[in-house]
Amino acid sequence: MVNFFDGAFRKLLKVLLFLRIVSGVACAGDLGDLSGYSLSELESRREMIHEELDTLAKLSLRGGMGSVGFRSSFVKNANNPVRVQIDLEKKELIDQIVLVPTLWRDLTGDEVVPDAFPAGFRVLVGDASNKAGKLIGEFSRESGFKPGIYPLVIDFPEISASWVRIETTELNQLTEIRKYMLQLAEVLVFSGETNVALHKPVSCFPGFPDYVTSPFDPRFLVDESVPFSMDAAGDEGRHAYLSIIGDHPDLNIDLGAPLTFSRIRLHAVEQQNTVPQAYAGDLGIPRRFRVLGADSRDFSDARVLLDYAWETIYDIGPIMEWEIPETTCRYVKIKDVEPNPSIGVTMDISRIGFSEVELLDQGKNIAVGKAAWRGRKGRPSRPPKLLTDGYNAFGKILNLRIWMNQLARRHDLEVELGALEVALTAQHMRQAQILTWSRRVILTLLVSIAALFLVSRILQRKNETKIRHRIAANLHDELGANLHAIGMLGDLAKDSFDHREQLEDTMDRIRSLTERTGKAVRNCAHMIQTEGVCDDLVAEMRRDVDRLLCDLNHEMSIEGEEILSRLKRRTKIDLYLFYKECLVNIIRHSGATHVITKLVATPGLIALEVHDDGDGGVEEIPLSLARRTRLLGAKARISMPENGGTTVLLTLRLRRFGLLL
Incomplete structure (x- = not known):
């Protein structure tokens, strides 16, 4: 049974390994750039993002009144170009431009969205000698750009410029009236830590709208008034x-x-x-x-x-x-x-x-x-x-540049965090599904193991019953033969009543037969009561040879004891009883003085040969041996060599259809 459970759990481990491999294959291909990361790596990255977010400025929206920013004139469609240019009034060494969107609060909910921020645009810088300008950034819907509510930071190698221009390639609509235009809350142009665009002149093509009112004016594009409150991480605020x-x-x-x-x-x-x-x-x-x-x-x-x-x-x-x-x-x-x-x-x-x-x-x-x-x-x-x-x-x-960059960094981390949460949710769902299936597989295997255990126990009990029946049948045959012999010896004793020596010999034979019958009964009873009988087949056979042929010369040679030890118990007992019946027949009928036993076991065949020098004169297998041959599923034949005596040869195939019998 230990081997049975060991094999069952090995199969269980193989099933779980298969499910792990299948889950790994299933996880690939639907997580994008995160598909190559394990669950622990994703969770570690999420923790790192949360730790970094704790060090960054928070997105806090302004309240009350104030300037909103810049609005261009309306145009007919999204592809109509709009250009906005900031004149820095002198050459400045600049290395970063920040575009801050104008925000709109959705009246149907609490969502805040960018309002009329362009879906596609280019940013150029130049000076009086380079009116065409140099491209430092280009954004479009096709490249994956999507306007957000955070500042858009554009970094580039330091360059000398006296103007900055924004040229749209695709406009979005103004939320409240659904018309195409360009709207920005602020443009910051940094030279080191200084915003050199502060309060500088702003020009626009196709011109400023006629309805420009107080909250919307070109000068509000460069007044450093953004829709956020400066909310740094960590420290608590103070009173003013x-x-x-x-x-x-x-x-x-x-x-x-x-x-x-x-x-x-x-x-x-x-x-x-x-x-x-x-x-x-x-x-x-x-x-x-x-x-x-x-x-x-x-x-x-x-x-x-x-x-x-x-x-x-x-x-x-x-x-x-x-x-x-x-x-x-x-x-x-x-x-x-x-x-x-x-x-x-x-x-x-x-x-x-x-x-x-x-x-x-x-x-x-x-x-x-x-x-x-x-x-x-x-x-x-x-x-x-x-x-x-x-x-x-x-x-x-905070320094203005640091503040804008921290907000932009927060946006990047929150986008990554969203992708991580999606990936983690997908992996957790897969793990939950795999766990559910694993539980089902384990439960099925446990039920199967329990069922196999019960079936095995039933078959084992049934097999033990058959073995006991065979041992009992052997006892029945031996008792019947011995009792018949005792009866015949009793009749012979009556006829020898007037001949003392003949009578004593007959009585000794009756006594010997009675003792042998008692030993046979005790031996069979021991075999019936002991579940481990014949576990060592070779030892049992040697023991019976020494017991039954103690008055005869006998030789025994055995090859392949390791193979014999792996036989099923029922096969061992049937082979043992067949051999014992051969010895009993030799004692009873052959009158032999010398017995030779050869037992050879190979991985596919067992051959048992029992030869005696008696004169049994039997040409056919006795019924008792024939019955045991059938129980074994083997073949047996009797031969009488030219030099005399009788040989019984039993052959038993150990494998059938590749399976051990």
Whole structure:
């Protein structure tokens, strides 16, 4: 039974290996570029993506009011070309251009989509000597380009240019009215860390629309006003500085030493977390203000760096940046020249405040961490140092280029993550299916094994019963013959009653036959009760030869004992009983003095030859031997050699149709 279970489980392992190979073949071909990766590799890559996403700026949409961006005139169809050109006014070494889409919120749901972002376009750069320009990027639907809500970053080797042009090859429709046009929220052109397209002139072909209104204007294409809020990863946000109502102090910054800068960036007080917003995005921003620079703390040598007045809400935004002549100074002041009045309110409820003040030199903020103070005595509601702490309401303030690149990187990772999730889902579904089939196969095999075990036990019991019946039949034959012989000896004893010597001889023969009959009964009973009888066929045959032929000369030679040991138990017992019957017949009928036994076993045949020197005179196989020959499925014949005696030859084929019998 151990061999049986071992074979069954080997078959089970082969089936599972086959299913694994089939599943591997099935997984190939439908996962695209991910088909060559294992499940563990896909899961590892997904974990790496999640870890990197935790380090990137988040996509947070702006709230409230503000400029939307640039819109071209409507054209008849998608193939009508539209060109937009930004004049940098001088040659700049540029190496990156960022296109920011205008976003549209689907009114039927919460989905945000790019609105009228071109499906196909080219980006060229050039200067006055190269009006045709150099192509630095080309995108089309055929190449797999699909507009998204994230910034599109175009990197290229550093090149000198004085203008940037966008030429469309395929337009998309404006969502609200289903007409073809070009719409962009912002175009950023970077020279190192600096956006050199800020507030530069914009031209368009076939021209600007006649209906241009406040939220849509060519100048909003280069005002650095994007549809996102700067939301850096990791750090928590800080409060903005905001004066109390009616208080308009000057805001001062001490750089600690004379430093050079060429740009001023102000972050408005972020209050989009109120629903609805209490202000239209102009909280704390004076209607007109000046930025002064000085080398003395009392600003006695002050000079005006920026004088800005805004007319509509579209002129300001969450992040406002201005380019100024390169300046070197230690102290900087923001002076409220004209407070922001509240319409319909008689009392002054305006105030001044910003989330951060940045003074930029080659894209680097030199004001971060510097001292800041109010230019008026009194206890402020919030400390002025919030103006230079490097944080906004969401977290750490990023460089503009880094921010745009992190958003673009987030888009690439999220696209890859989506493909990974699809691949992982497909593999998990396949694994679940394989597991289901494996369970079914295992259950079927277990049921089959249990059924085979029961059938094997039944057949084994049936085989044991047949063996016992044969042993019992052998006992019956031997008892019958012995009892018949005892009866004949009894009759002979009566006839020898007057002859003492003859009578004693007859009685000795009766006693000997009685003892032999008792031994035969005990031997058969032992064979019936012992399941392991004849496990060692050769030992049993030698034991019977020594027992039955103890008064005769006998020789035994056996070849192929290893083959004999592998025979089925029933075959061993039938072969043993056949041989024992031969010995009994020799003892009873032949009068032999010498017996020779030869047993030869080969992988396909067993030959048993029993020769005696008696005068049995038997020309046909006795009925008892013929019956045992049939039970074995063998062939037997008797021959009488010329030199005398009798030879019984039994031949048994071990294989039939290639199977072991």
